Amino acid sequence: MPVFPLPIDKFELFLVCLARVGALMGSLPIFGTGTVPSQIRIGLALFTALVVYPVAEPYLPRVALEPASLAVLLGAEAILGLMVGFTARLVFTAVELGGTIIGYQMGFAAANVFDPQNQRQVSLISQFQNMMAILIFLALDVHHLFFEAIVRSYAVLTPGSINLAGEAVPFLMKLAGHMFSLGVQFSAPILAVLLLSGLVLGVLARVFPQLNVFLLSFPLNIGISFLVIGLTLNLVAALLSREFAALEDHIMALFLAL
DSSP states (O other), X not given: OOSSSSXXXXXXXXXXXXXXXXXXXXXXXXXXXXXXXXXXXXXXXXXXXXXXHHHHGXXXXXXXXXXXXXXXXXXXXXXXXXXXXXXXXXHHHHHHHHHHHHHHHHTOXXXXXXXXXXXXXXXXXXXXXXXXXXXXXXXXXXXXXHHHHHHHHHHHSOTTOOOTTSSHHHHHHHHHHHHHHHHHHHHHHXXXXXXXXXXXXXXXXXXXXXXXXXXXXXXXXXXXXHHHHHHTHHHHHHHXXXXXXXXXXXXXXXHHHO
16 A cells, blocks of 8 residues: 555645645644644645645646746745635734734733744733634634635636736735724724723813822723623624635635736
8 A cells, every 4th residue: 555645746746736735724823823733734734735636636737847847836836825824814913903902001011921823922802802713713614714715726726827916915915904994993892981981080180189090090991991892792703703704705806816
């Protein structure tokens, strides 16, 4: 029984398939983060490529490629996979941005925790909202969407037909701009309530000069913020569900832009 289930003459075609699939798996949220051991990520990419290969084989180049041409083709395929994963990363970045804004306004500017996914320090509220986004991502089976997209991509974009000089980069920049507005939408209810809280405390400071507003504002803002976060969880979940549902349209628009 052969160790590798592909003939040697088809190994080159498998590498082309693996470049697109592996780049997608490496950039996909949750699966491509530091919390997943590298051995599991590599094994998952290889297994997914083996599953996708029979579907992608009719669209793969039939002619033998020179090493330089093969390297260029593998690089283009990897860039496509990274672009697809980047569209989902933007949603999680928006969640983290909204959590950072909320934490700063609450008084948690110096209260950070280590995020094992991104291997860096993030605010407490960012980590909380990021975990909720991960749960919704998995509960809605959004990761299945990317497996479907990578299979459909071979019918839309055959290997070697990617045009990076088209509208793909401006489209990704537009999505990145939408990330900032989405982050503000996540934090808007808490920011509005904290603004009202600041106005009330300002009025109290003028009416009662002996009142220590500075010390009073910390527990008050934290308590009010947690209360509003609990009351708006359904709204945040609905907003995340809407953005995750729009990923399919974003991915198809990216394929058409390429």
